[in-house]
Amino acid sequence: xxxxxxxxxxxxxxxxxxxxxxxxxxxxxxxxxxxxxxxxxxxxxxxxxxxxxxxxxxxxxxxxxxxxxxxxxxxxxxxxxxxxxxxxxxxxxxxxxxxxxxxxxxxxxxxxxxxxxxxxxxxxxxxxxxxxxxxxxxxxxxxxxxxxxxxxxxxxxxxxxxxxxxxxxxxxxxxxxxxxxxxxxxxxxxxxxxxxxxxxxxxxxxxxxxxxxxxxxxxxxxxxxxxxxxxxxxxxxxxxxxxxxxxxxxxxxxxxxxxxxxxxxxxxxxxxxxxxxxxxxxxxxxxxxxxxxxxxxxxxxxxxxxxxxxxxxxxxxxxxxxxxxxxxxxxxxxxxxxxxxxxxxxxxxxxxxxxxxxxxxxxxxxxxxxxxxxxxxxxxxxxxxxxxxxxxxxxxxxxxxxxxxxxxxxxxxxxxxxxxxxxxxxxxxxxxxxxxxxxxxxxxxxxxxxxxxxxxxxxxxxxxxxxxxxxxxxxxxxxxxxxxxxxxxxxxxxxxxxxxxxxxxxxxxxxxxxxxxxxxxxxxxxxxxxxxxxxxxxxxxxxxxxxxxxxxxxxxxxxxxxxxxxxxxx
RNA sequence: CGGGGUGUAGCGCAGCCCGGUAGCGCGCCUGGUUUGGGACCAGGAUGUCGGAGGUUCGAAUCCUCUCACCCCGACCA
Numbered sequence: 172x173x174x175x176x177x178x179x180x181x182x183x184x185x186x187x188x189x190x191x192x193x194x195x196x197x198x199x200x201x202x203x204x205x206x207x208x209x210x211x212x213x214x215x216x217x218x219x220x221x222x223x224x225x226x227x228x229x230x231x232x233x234x235x236x237x238x239x240x241x242x243x244x245x246x247x248x249x250x251x252x253x254x255x256x257x258x259x260x261x262x263x264x265x266x267x268x269x270x271x272x273x274x275x276x277x278x279x280x281x282x283x284x285x286x287x288x289x290x291x292x293x294x295x296x297x298x299x300x301x302x303x304x305x306x307x308x309x310x311x312x313x314x315x316x317x318x319x320x321x322x323x324x325x326x327x328x329x330x331x332x333x334x335x336x337x338x339x340x341x342x343x344x345x346x347x348x349x350x351x352x353x354x355x356x357x358x359x360x361x362x363x364x365x366x367x368x369x370x371x372x373x374x375x376x377x378x379x380x381x382x383x384x385x386x387x388x389x390x391x392x393x394x395x396x397x398x399x400x401x402x403x404x405x406x407x408x409x410x411x412x413x414x415x416x417x418x419x420x421x422x423x424x425x426x427x428x429x430x431x432x433x434x435x436x437x438x439x440x441x442x443x444x445x446x447x448x449x450x451x452x453x454x455x456x457x458x459x460x461x462x463x464x465x466x467x468x469x470x471x472x473x474x475x476x477x478x479x480x481x482x483x484x485x486x487x488x489x490x491x492x493x494x495x496x497x498x499x500x501x502x503x504x505x506x507x508x509x510x511x512x513x514x515x516x517x518x519x520x521x522x523x524x525x526x527x528x529x530x531x532x533x534x535x536x537x538x539x540x541x542x543x544x545x546x547x548x549x550x551x552x553x554x555x556x557x558x559x560x561x562x563x564x565x566x567x568x569x570x571x572x573x574x575x576x577x578x579x580x581x582x583x584x585x586x587x588x589x590x591x592x593x594x595x596x597x598x599x600x601x602x603x604x605x606x607x608x609x610x611x612x613x614x615x616x617x618x619x620x621x622x623x624x625x626x627x628x629x630x631x632x633x634x635x636x637x638x639x640x641x642x643x644x645x646x647x648x649x650x651x652x653x654x655x656x657x658x659x660x661x662x663x664x665x666x667x668x669x670x671x672x673x674x675x676x677x678x679x680x681x682x683x684x685x686x687x688x689x690x691x692x693x694x695x696x697x698x699x700x701x702x703x704x705x706x707x708x709x710x711x712x713x714x715x716x717x718x719x720x721x722x723x724x725x726x727x728x729x730x731x732x733x734x735x736x737x738x739x740x741x
Numbered sequence: 742c743g744g745g746g747u748g749u750a751g752c753g754c755a756g757c758c759c760g761g762u763a764g765c766g767c768g769c770c771u772g773g774u775u776u777g778g779g780a781c782c783a784g785g786a787u788g789u790c791g792g793a794g795g796u797u798c799g800a801a802u803c804c805u806c807u808c809a810c811c812c813c814g815a816c817c818a
Contacts, residue, residue, distance in 0.1 A: 186752070187753070188810065433818080453817090650777055651777090682776095689778055706777070707777090
């Protein structure tokens with residue numbers, strides 16, 4: 172591609188509303204233009220990147236035996252009503268009516284549509300397994316779109332769905348996809364990690380997320396550096412402390428803690444470590460009142476909590492309810508001396524504590540030196556209900572956990588029969604019996620990958636694209652293209668040669684000053700650059716420079732074509 | 742949804758407090774000089790000052806409403 176025949180739209184200054192690097196750089200490099208909140212136009216240069224990502228995914232999915240199809244973005248409400256997701260989904264599902272007042276949605280995911288295809292087409296176990304996928308534009312009306320393309324409302328997604336005659340076969344395909352995703356992200360040149368995950372609203376059992384590791388990631392991942400354990404913190408198990416509960420050494424005392432409602436304030440006020448305090452959280456389930464206890468420095472994990480059968484679903488108690496059940500406003504509530512019909516659920520860590528501090532159920536007072544059994548009844552339940560923190564023991568017993576941040580770019584689920592049962596997608600097995608199909612579902616955020624790749628690969632000059640997804644592999648930067656016939660000839664010849672051998676090359680024939688040219692080519696992230704100037708040509712040399720490296724090397728003009736082809740394996 | 746902030750030329754911003762009819766840098770156009778890291782000189786074009794209403798002789802500026810966008814929060818006793 173010649174730059175004069177293309178459309179570069181770089182910006183010297185990033186628009187003020189961009190926050191994270193990838194967003195700023197994407198705007199500056201002219202990859203995207205904002206049209207509305209969370210909705211972007213992909214400019215020609217950006218689209219080249221998106222297409223490369225897409226094609227790698229497509230190649231690997233095909234190789235893994237999946238078959239591509241394309242489902243509609245607009246889906247009739249009836250399909251969503253069949254699985255009750257029409258009611259379950261919140262406002263992030265974009266709904267609208269057509270001219271006949273019939274309800275439709277813009278699909279945020281396509282389990283219903285694909286299951287509808289499967290139940291119409293698949294009659295026999297002989298047709299299974301089947302894995303269908305698409306690469307398609309999705310819409311999710313996010314509460315708060317942000318970070319540019321990273322959490323957009325409209326985005327490109329690869330979503331695949333597999334159908335199986337048995338759970339064993341689903342597990343086989345799940346592993347196949349685990350391997351395939353690993354290949355895809357490796358080929359994309361990303362540093363990533365597969366982590367055990369929560370299944371969220373889509374439902375099902377087994378699930379892994381694939382995260383690109385980046386400090387700006389929205390998800391926290393707990394992993395064990397000395398083993399391959401990795402899990403979303405939402406899911407990572409908080410194990411019980413190894414040591415048993417210590418014997419009490421203090422008497423319980425009531426102390427005044429005026430205006431100290433947060434554990435941090437109480438600990439500081441009393442001169443005690445935060446780990447000696449207990450935080451009490453009041454929740455309601457079916458008008459029944461529960462008190463949840465976590466250590467002061469820990470936080471409640473709502474996902475774990477909501478999975479407890481006797482609490483599902485739960486909501487936080489209102490201030491009035493807290494007062495009604497405990498006789499005290501929030502801020503000073505605690506588990507001591509409360510009515511027997513209030514169930515106490517203690518986190519494992521709390522159950523092991525002794526001589527701790529908690530609210531006295533009396534405004535302005537806390538209790539210190541509190542001990543289980545002696546001062547209050549043992550909890551009704553001792554369960555893992557908190558988020559793990561750095562340094563917690565790894566659930567696999569292989570040492571302390573570390574926590575890092577990641578950008579979720581892929582997610583695989585074992586859906587089992589959730590959708591096939593709801594939509595009566597069944598087949599006849601070997602014995603002629605109808606059975607619900609086992610299903611798996613596998614997503615990749617194509618759009619988000621571009622942002623994540625930039626987040627992971629950039630410097631102060633701009634983007635450093637991994638070669639596999641760079642908009643161009645090589646740039647030719649001729650200095651004085653319009654002035655110098657030798658430069659122009661050398662540049663044109665090299666351009667033709669590389670193009671003929673299938674190299675994705677950009678010839679910057681804009682006749683810009685060298686500074687402008689270099690700045691643009693670096694901003695845009697082209698991995699390799701060949702600079703051709705009269706100065707070098709006099710000695711028969713051109714310069715080669717790698718984007719990720721500041722040093723350049725002189726190469727004889729006569730060899731440069733072969734040099735680049737060698738470099739790229741073209 | 743709650744809190745905070747911002748809307749002025751394609752982009753970044755000033756002007757607003759103290760009302761007098763809009764400016765700077767970059768970019769863009771023309772001509773010339775330049776050409777190894779975002780050139781220089783000369784000339785030029787570009788704005789419903791986010792929108793509506795109000796106050797006023799007069800509103801980018803003051804008041805009311807509204808829309809859009811950004812940031813933070815939505816973990817909490």
